[in-house]
Structure formats: C-alpha cells, structure tokens
Amino acid sequence: xMNANRTVYDVLIVGAGPGGSTLARLLALQGQRVALVDxxxxxxxxxxxxxxxxxxxxxxxxxGLEHRVAAGGHQVRRARLYAGPDLEVxxxxxxxxxxxxxxxxxxxxxxxxxxxLEAALEAGAHFFPNEPIARIDRQAPHSVAWGRQGRxxxxxxxxxxxxxxxxxxxxxxxxxxxxxxxxxxRGYWESVxxxxxxxEFFFLPExxxxxAWVFPVGDGVANIGLGLYHxxxxxxxxxxxxxxxxxxxxxxxxxxxxxxxxxxxxxxYPLRSDFPHGPLGGPGxxxxxxxxxxxxxxxGEGIDLALESAILAxxxxxxxxxxxxxxxxRLARRRFALAMHGLRxxxxxxxxxxxxxxxxRKAQSHPPLLRRxxxxxxxxxxxxxxxxxxxxxxxxx
Numbered sequence: 072x073m074n075a076n077r078t079v080y081d082v083l084i085v086g087a088g089p090g091g092s093t094l095a096r097l098l099a100l101q102g103q104r105v106a107l108v109d110x111x112x113x114x115x116x117x118x119x120x121x122x123x124x125x126x127x128x129x130x131x132x133x134x135g136l137e138h139r140v141a142a143g144g145h146q147v148r149r150a151r152l153y154a155g156p157d158l159e160v161x162x163x164x165x166x167x168x169x170x171x172x173x174x175x176x177x178x179x180x181x182x183x184x185x186x187x188l189e190a191a192l193e194a195g196a197h198f199f200p201n202e203p204i205a206r207i208d209r210q211a212p213h214s215v216a217w218g219r220q221g222r223x224x225x226x227x228x229x230x231x232x233x234x235x236x237x238x239x240x241x242x243x244x245x246x247x248x249x250x251x252x253x254x255x256x257r258g259y260w261e262s263v264x265x266x267x268x269x270x271e272f273f274f275l276p277e278x279x280x281x282x283a284w285v286f287p288v289g290d291g292v293a294n295i296g297l298g299l300y301h302x303x304x305x306x307x308x309x310x311x312x313x314x315x316x317x318x319x320x321x322x323x324x325x326x327x328x329x330x331x332x333x334x335x336x337x338x339x340y341p342l343r344s345d346f347p348h349g350p351l352g353g354p355g356x357x358x359x360x361x362x363x364x365x366x367x368x369x370x371g372e373g374i375d376l377a378l379e380s381a382i383l384a385x386x387x388x389x390x391x392x393x394x395x396x397x398x399x400x401r402l403a404r405r406r407f408a409l410a411m412h413g414l415r416x417x418x419x420x421x422x423x424x425x426x427x428x429x430x431x432r433k434a435q436s437h438p439p440l441l442r443r444x445x446x447x448x449x450x451x452x453x454x455x456x457x458x459x460x461x462x463x464x465x466x467x468x
Contacts, residue, residue, distance in 0.1 A: 109201075
C-alpha cells in the first residue's frame with residue numbers, strides 16, 4: 072500500500088457507499104489518482120431499505136455493473152400498494168416509461184457496497200478503511216482532509232460522499248444545521264409469509280405522514296421498515312416503536328410475521344432530501360448523493376440518485392479545476408432540481424391517507440394514471456404533469 076499521507080491525489084473521496092465507490096471507479100478509469108477513505112472496514116452492514124428501483128438498475132446497466140452487483144439478489148417486477156383491506160393496487164414495472172428496465176432488485180447494502188467497492192479497486196482506485204475524517208480545509212492549491220491522529224490527506228479535490236451523516240460537513244463549516252426530514256427504521260425478518268416478486272408499500276391511517284414497506288430479500292427473508300416525514304429541526308419520531316407496533320399488532324402485517332423471527336435488532340436512521348438547498352460544493356470540494364441532500368422526498372430512495380450524481384461529478388471533474396465546481400452545480404441542478412422541488416411540494420398534499428386512498432382508487436380503473444403516479448414517484452416523470460388536463464380528467468372521472 073502506498074504511503075497515503077505523502078501522496079497528493081487528484082481526488083480524495085470520503086465515504087465508500089454506492090456514490091463514493093462509483094465515482095472512484097469512474098475517475099480511476101479516466102486515469103486520475105484516486106483515494107477512497109471510509110471510517111468503516113468493509114464489508115460492513117448498512118441500514119437501508121435495500122431496494123434497487125428500475126431507475127437504479129438503468130444506471131447500473133449504463134455503468135456495466137448490474138450483473139455484478141445484483142448476483143444473488145431478489146428480482147422484483149412490480150409494486151404492491153396497500154391502503155386498507157378493501158384497497159390494494161398492483162403496479163407492474165412494465166407500465167413504467169420504456170427506457171426503464173421492467174424490474175428492480177433487492178440487494179442488501181452490505182453486499183451491494185462491497186461489490187461496488189471491489190469494482191473501484193479493480194479500476195485502480197486506492198482504498199483506506201478505518202479512516203474517519205475530522206474536517207476539510209483549503210490550503211491552495213490543495214484541499215486537506217484531516218484523518219486519524221491528525222494525519223493530512225491532500226488532493227486537488229475532496230468529494231464528500233458520507234450519506235446522511237452531516238458531522239464532517241458541519242465540522243468543516245460547510246453546513247450550519249442537520250437538515251434531516253425523514254426518519255426511518257428497518258429490520259430483517261426470516262420466515263415471512265406470502266413474499267413474492269413485489270415491493271410492498273403500506274399507506275395506513277396509523278401512519279399519517281409516511282409509509283411502511285416489505286421488500287423480499289430471498290429465501291423467506293424480508294427487509295421490513297417504516298419511513299416517517301417530519302420538519303427539519305424537529306425531533307425525529309420514534310420510528311422503532313412505531314415499527315414494532317405495526318409488525319406485532321397491525322392486521323396487514325402481524326399475521327404474516329406470526330412464525331417469523333427478527334434476525335437482529337431494528338436499526339433507525341435519518342434521511343436528507345434537501346437538495347438543492349444543501350451545499351453542493353466550494354473551492355476544492357464537492358458533495359454527491361445524500362451528502363448533497365439527494366434522496367427522493369416521497370419514496371426515500373437514494374441509491375439511484377447517488378449513482379447518477381457520481382456520474383455527473385466524474386464528468387465535471389474532467390474539466391479544468393477552475394471550471395469543475397460550476398460545471399457540477401449546473402449538471403446537478405439541471406438533472407435533479409425540478410423533480411426534487413416538485414416532489415417536495417407534492418409530499419404534504421398527497422401523502423395523506425384520505426388523499427392517497429382516492430388516488431389509488433382512481434388509479435385502479437385508469438392505468439395511465441397509475442403509470443403517471445409511478446413515474447412521478449421514481450423521478451422519471453415531471454411532477455408538473457399533475458397539472459396536465461389528462462391527470463385531472465382521470466381524477467374527476
């Protein structure tokens with residue numbers, strides 16, 4: 072292993088999740104000298120819903136990595152939306168826009184992240200585990216990331232890919248407050264009844280601002296979780312307690328788990344969906360993925376956006392240093408800003424049990440409306456399409 076602290080890298084990436092490892096691979100393939108550091112040793116467990124949507128699969132195909140990362144995963148071909156015993160809607164992924172694959176995958180993050188990291192290493196990136204970064208300073212012409220025991224890591228650019236964790240951003244003076252607005256919890260249950268090829272979503276009156284999910288991992292195992300929306304700065308709701316109540320008492324879930332076993336304690340985690348209000352970068356540094364607030368405000372999905380933002384950052388960092396930051400900001404806002412703004416506006420209007428029930432009832436009898444809802448939720452159909460005359464025709468018919 073090279074003497075990391077004497078080397079000046081082209082790019083230092085902090086965080087070896089999907090975005091960080093994908094960016095490391097792309098930059099290494101460009102011939103850049105890349106260091107990837109993470110506070111953990113890999114493989115490591117990661118709290119997540121584990122779902123790869125058709126949008127994420129499309130990006131993995133583009134990267135040439137789908138078969139590698141999805142091997143041994145559970146393929147899913149539809150979404151099942153439950154809003155009560157009298158209302159269940161199934162949406163096959165074949166109904167999505169044609170540029171998307173008609174399927175997704177469920178791959179535990181421990182496996183997904185390890186495989187993306189291996190691809191980065193094969194491309195020539197250098198990985199340094201167990202290396203927490205305390206802060207980032209600018210010492211022109213380099214950026215300096217201060218690691219364990221005050222060791223300096225120097226690079227032309229530092230890319231922050233630390234997910235929902237905002238400690239590094241705040242210690243470096245890049246972020247004034249933690250803008251989390253979704254609280255989630257998940258666990259793995261074994262011997263779950265009635266699993267198939269569907270991602271299941273539960274919109275229940277008991278969950279006034281969020282939803283529960285059941286994602287099949289394979290062999291009778293399911294990732295079962297709960298996501299709740301809240302205002303930034305407010306205390307996070309007690310998602311572990313709510314999830315326990317749902318899985319032990321609710322008639323939609325408890326009977327399916329009567330013979331199931333919880334594999335490990337339920338883990339809770341925050342999510343950020345504040346793009347583009349959070350910091351995208353500054354002199355000598357960029358953010359990608361959830362560190363840039365790139366999580367779908369409605370679905371909570373972030374892997375697809377992390378992969379896409381890594382591709383945009385790799386393209387921007389090909390430019391001369393004086394142009395790279397402006398180019399990245401322009402590319403990221405062009406790709407994500409409209410959808411993120413629209414979804415954030417729609418969330419308080421639509422994610423209410425009574426409104427959702429009406430939407431799903433209409434979608435049952437109007438497949439084009441169901442396609443539009445799915446496309447908007449995945450971020451591949453403009454949220455502004457809710458204003459289209461056809462949407463209102465379907466809703467009022």
